[in-house]
Amino acid sequence: MAALSFAIILMRWQEKLNTQFEWREKVLQRAKVHPQWLADIEDSVVLDALVPRVGGVVHYATSEFLIFLPDIICIFPDIPIYINWGPELPVHVPDYLRPLEVPTVDEIKGLRSKCQSTHDTVASEPPSPARDLHPNPHVSSSPTRAPVSRNFPPVERYSGQLQDEDWRSFFIRQTAENAKRADKETVEARQQRQQRIDNATRGHVPGRKGARVFYWDDVEGTLIRRAAGRKNYEWHWNRYGPKQRQYDSFRDEWDLCEELQPDGEPTYMSDDSDEGDEDFYVPLYDDDDDDDNHNEGIYSSSADLMHVHSITNDMLTPESQAEASTDEIRDALDDLVYYRFGFVPPSFPVASPSSTPEMHHVCKYMGVLQDASITQGQRENLCHFFGYLQLAHTIEDVPATFYDLRQPDADVHFPPGFQISREPLNGKTWYILSPHQEDGQVDFIILLTSAASVLEILRRKWGPDLNGIAMKLLERCIPFNTAICSSRERLSAPKVLPCFSRLGYRHVNYKPNPLDFATYQSLCKGFLRSQRGRAALLAGGILARIARDYIQDDEVYMGPSHDVYSSGVCFVKDGESGASYWDDQLTDDEINLLCGVYMVETGRRDGNDQQRTMLSWFPKPAAWATSGLNVGFWTSDCESWYQKRLQENMSESAVLRSTNQWRHSLRFLKHSQRVAETNKKLASLFLNSIITW
Secondary structure (H helix, E strand, O other): OHHHHHHHHHHHHHHHHOOOOOHHHHHHHHHOOOHHHHHHHHOOHHHOOOOOOOOEEEEOOOOOOHHHHHHHHHHOOOOOEEEEOOOOOOOOOOHHHHHHOOOOHHHHHHHHHHHHHOHHHHOOOOOOOHHHHOOOOOOOOOOOOOOOOOOOOOOOOOOOOOOOOOHHHHHHHHHHHHHHHHHHOOHHHHHHHHHHHHHHOOOOOOOOOOOEEEEEEEEOOEEEEEEOOHHHHHHHHOOOOHHHEEEEOOOOEEEEOHHHOOOOOOOOOOOOOOOOHHHHHOOOOOOOOOOOOOOOOOOOHHHHHHHHOOOOHHHHOHHHHHHHOOOOOOOOHHHHHHHHHOEOOOOOOOOOOOOOOOHHHHHHHOOOOOOOOOOHHHHHHHHHHHHHHHHOOOHHHOOHHHEHHHOOOOHHHOOOOOEEEEEEEOOEEEEEEEOOHHHOOOOOEEEEOOHHHHHHHHHHOOOOOHHHHHHHHHHOOOOOEEEEEEOOOOOOOOOOOOOOOOOOEEOOOOOOOHHHHHHHHHHHHHHHOOOOOHHHHHHOHHHHHHHOOOOOOHHHHOOOOOOHHHHOEEEOEOOOOOOEEEEOOOOHHHHHHHHOEEEEEEEEEEOOEEEEEEEEOOOOHHHHHOOOOOOOOOOHHHHHHHHHHHHHHOOOOOOOEOHHHHHHHOOOOHHHHHHHHHHHHHHHHHHHHHOOO
């Protein structure tokens, strides 16, 4: 692994020096492997800076990679690097080593004289790394995670186990969190969970669509929680006895752990006594196989991808996506136009506005098909209402007879069962929904930027329970935050992998296939089922819709995750210090993963630099935000488009699109977004005038 890590670092270093050095394409051509296989290598433990490394020795006089030393330390700042100066002292230390604060020539002489005078003592002790003698000021000397134990192995990403958390602490924490989940559980959710419990009591190995399975791997005396992989469920399952399997009905997960019953007997024990049982997955190749195409056959990179990501052949067909849809919220047209826009049927005729949209445009404003049950008179009233609305600058520009904001007896004029306040946070106006003080402690408060969404909450009479409000917002993919108030300072950000390491790079004119999309879905699922997956649900829009295919809303109700103070967003009141609001937020890399972003070569050059562009399976939030489909909530039109896109992505003719291409294909009716923006503006004016509750 060290050789592979060093090789890829060398390739990246050379690529930085010479942008024409297209090493990935050369590797793919020579090895004939699937591009995602190489991307997985780059995203693996090979380049994970959190994995402890033994260290390295650099021979000053003979190493051809000495100039590369600063880059190694930049990528792996915690690896001990030892410099062997050799028998001859250098005339001077090169300038490129000065940022590392390596010893000067005079200091080296002093060190050598000390070594010679105490040779017998020092010879039996390992030398100290150069960085220990002269710390690098550009590299933080403090760990980014709690320094409980430097010997604790790194936990598996997205496994749910926290760093430095042993198996007992893990189960204690899960039990406490499940107790909180039970307190907030709806009757419907409890019935569904009971059904999962009934299925689990049968003791059968979970199927492809069943519960997830994790096993606790002994790593030098420490148990680390690892995903079993669906193709390996039966093999892992049978290595543990019934009482060594524990089911979590809230998360629909099994834990296989010998410590649950140390003297328990496995269901089945293989007669193979060789160590390293996992080795049977590794194929053996003949020495003369260099010319084989490693992207074909049972031992190919494609087969390896399917095994690693638990992909089956039936998952590579468009038909497999038919089951990915979620329950769609469908409102009648006359209900939707009231809840979202405040339209009330007029009690007397209203004069026509200067510009009246067609009825099919009105339907697009709300993202629905035309409703045959709407009468001609209702159609005329709706068209007149939106004619006034799309030209309005103030609330008074819309006739009071069919606008609830101008009707004193309308629902929006009465205080709800919770508090609404308005605060400037991070340069934007936010509306804060919180319980009344007498209602006691809650796990979070709700933050929204859309005044139209706040009015919809009032019109639909959601609440006063914040969990209930959050559930309704999630069903409609409306963006919001579940924040906690705290005066804590931000912790050091965790170390992250470089951009585009998940899905990787692709060569010019690359044509994706169903395996590419299935692998993307597997990586999405792995991330979304981690504690950070809730941030995607809160993001709303296209990100929330993608997330709803993989995770339940329950994760949101628990409030911000454990690492919110290091990787979350801090909402600070403009011009003030002190208590702030905190919630989870996706990083750019996580957004790229969820949207399925690849870095693809264009085949064009800008001088000596190879031009690259970002192509994706789904539009990124910036492109979605400016599309005609985005009217502030997930509509029937949005769902129809999404299901069609899923089918396209699983076909052999799938096409990845750039941001500009997405903007062009998602234009639809641009007036839809203008009407939505006007609606939000008028809603904001209304809330600003009445928030005194």
